[in-house]
Amino acid sequence: MFSIVEKEELTPHVHRLKIEAPLVAHKAQPGQFVILIIDEKGERVPFTLSGWNRDQGTVEFVFLEVGKTTRQLAQMKVGDTLNHFVGPLGRPTHIDNFGHVVCVVSGYGIAAITPVIEALKEKGNQVTTILQSPDPERLFGEEKLRKISDELVLALGGNGGIPNPTSLKPISQLVENHPEQPIHRVLAMSSFCLMRLYCEITRPKKIPTFVHLAPLMVDGTGMCGACRCVIEGKNRFACVDGPEFDGHLVEGWDVLTARRCSYADELIGQQSFQCASCSQW
Amino acid sequence: MEEQKKKPKKKLDLNRIEMPKQDPMVRKGNFDEVALGYTHEMALQEASRCIQCKKRPCTEGCPVNIEIPDFIEPIKEDNLPKALEVLKRKTSLPGICGRVCPQESQCEAKCTLLKKDAPIAIGRLERYVADWERAQNKTTLPEMAPPTGKKVAVVGSGPGGLTVAADLQKLGHTVVLFEALHVAGGVLMYGIPEFRLPKAIVQGEVEYVKSLGVELHLDTVIGINMTLDELLNTEYDAIYVGTGAGLPMFLGVPGENLNMIYSANEFLTRTNLMKAYLYPEYATPLKMGRRVAVIGGGNVAMDSARCALRLGAEKVDVIYRRSRAEMPARLEEVENAEEEGIEFHFLTSPIGFLADGRNNVCAMECLRMELGEPDASGRRRPVPIKGSEYVTDVNTVAVSLGNAANPLVPNTTPDLQTTKWGTLVVDKNGKTSKALVWAGGDIVSGGATVISAMGEARIAAQAMHEYLTG
Ligand SMILES: Cc1cc2nc3c(=O)[nH]c(=O)nc-3n(C[C@H](O)[C@H](O)[C@H](O)COP(=O)(O)OP(=O)(O)OC[C@H]3O[C@@H](n4cnc5c(N)ncnc54)[C@H](O)[C@@H]3O)c2cc1C
Ligand SMILES: Cc1cc2nc3c(=O)[nH]c(=O)nc-3n(C[C@H](O)[C@H](O)[C@H](O)COP(=O)(O)OP(=O)(O)OC[C@H]3O[C@@H](n4cnc5c(N)ncnc54)[C@H](O)[C@@H]3O)c2cc1C
Ligand code: SF4
């Protein structure tokens, strides 16, 4: 059993949980995720770590209420327990001294990028962060990201099913100024549709662009193949070979997105992931 | 009658007793066990057919050499404790192996009565004895050796891991069993469906292992939470790796990643481990269309096909590139699948999948094959027939080609020697190339049977015990 030791509502339907899980905290690295099961009849659902404390044996993540499990999680209180909690899963984000790194984030990526930026700063990188949020009401995490990044660009709005979100403007701008004002790496933790567009923006100038792919997962240990992605013509499993991949090598975005949104239809009763009001934006 | 012509000493009884089963029309709508087990009378009658051969060919056919006539004889005298004792000398999982062993190619393949087409139903009798024990509901704890002060880590709680853990704990060592998933049992829980192997039986075995004092740590991935070296450098004196063959294989044909194309592992894990057949009471869904194609001809394929049927598919087709005779699946399950109305398309191979407008699979392109020269496995190799391509409608596909060795532990243990297939290299006692580490089961074989995983575990446990006390 894994206890909830802290809970905070960041903005309506977005929450931060701190869980007692020493084994996970002990090995956690930026960009890694956990899988939890609330109770005996629960689903295995993945969440990216947004922080940890090895001494206290705790880890944190931020989640958006989108469906059954996340709504149930939102109802839980400090002191309640989760039946299962396994991790840290996936490969950590590649951290090095790259120079100037641009991070583009939306949805839970706003929180999950935190340890990544901190590690990048520790290595002496200059970090520009673009934060995409549908509207001021749903904005969260701004203060924290402003504090740890060298520069924060807010991109508010741009939702509504048309792939014209405002984060495309600042990133296009930055890419335009490259290489005079060089970008050495772009890191995106956002929805599939957005990350795909970022990759196309950076591709002509060959700016290394890494995306955090979160397809559907079941076991999270490489056993089921639900999370397979085609990278340079080869099947790779996001849960063990990823979730971070070179965005310019990702193939078949359409198919990947279709599989990702497989359960987002009336059959299962969640509209929230349909592009028109996708909660990842 | 034929047997009279040959004049055997005693008149052979060739009336192999069938095991009662749920009616196919009923069972294809539920996940309850298909085969219902022998009654007392049936077991007596079947047992009394055994002619107690001096040479014991049946025992040779069993991968762990169960003294088959010795356990059948007491059934005749209704001395089930004795029958159980004989079984337990060689197997820790009779209730499971009696149900899932491919008897037709193991023990029963060697039975003298096979020549008359009526081998003793050894598996069914084994199951009968084990089920009798379970019904008693009073597992007596075995004698435990005094503590040795040695500590062993067992990685993976499939049939192999469970067996090693029980054996070493009984011998006085302290055993900690690590499992990556949230339930112990390995393929017995996530792969083989309830209607073939009730999960209560598997969990009964897990509880037994825990009752011996084995500590079970779920949700712990060795290679991630701790590496083998970290285990050895801290508390552990030896390790057994039984991580199985958990890497799903794909066809590698165009369109294979379309929506609604699953690996059998995903399809079966959602269904069995996560209980998607009880959705929405259980939270995990499984999206499936009406026409399901299952690719493959082994147990994995049979299980996927029969799960699809029970989940409500209107039509389930099994696509296999060789012919019925080459199918590696357990014979009884092939027969069951046929009875349930699953259609088999032999000598057929998918060469691509086509999408509807929304990236869901809607059709499959196949190629017909014919059998050519035998390959390395001794089976005749399927060769494509030119120009035989055809397209057929499907809305869901379960790619059930089987699994390759689980790469997690080898990938995080540089000094563990592997073959080119990713399986671990071991000697005859299951010792790996790395000091203090043994292994067995599917991570070594690349995919075999429950009984062989159990047998290899027993041998390794003995070798580990000798090392730890030597
Ligand atoms: C590696 C990874 C990291 C993630 N990190 C976070 C995070 O830090 N914070 C956060 O809020 N969300 C994260 N997600 C997404 C999160 O797992 C899903 O939102 C969650 O599973 C939805 O569960 P639900 O029962 O509430 O919704 P459901 O009722 O199951 O489904 C709602 C929607 O969520 C999608 N979904 C369901 N299960 C998954 C799954 N296993 N993976 C991805 N999408 C799914 C479905 O397509 C559906 O449209 C991550 C996903 C992955 C794969
Ligand atoms: C669908 C299907 C049907 C089958 N039907 C039959 C049948 O009818 N008859 C038969 O004899 N055989 C059958 N088999 C084969 C049989 O199930 C296997 O040969 C047997 O289970 C192998 O046992 P094992 O102990 O080696 O590993 P497994 O049963 O594979 O168990 C390995 C365990 O290790 C865990 N693990 C893996 N990596 C780690 C790690 N890094 N850390 C911690 N834990 C880890 C896994 O989660 C798993 O629980 C079938 C297999 C499948 C997939
Ligand atoms: S363990 Fe399997 S092979 Fe051996 S006797 Fe029993 S059913 Fe036959």
Ligand code: SF4
């Ligand atoms: S070979 Fe058949 S008949 Fe002979 S002892 Fe074995 S089970 Fe009995």
Ligand code: FES
């Ligand atoms: S989630 Fe099953 S293989 Fe990645």
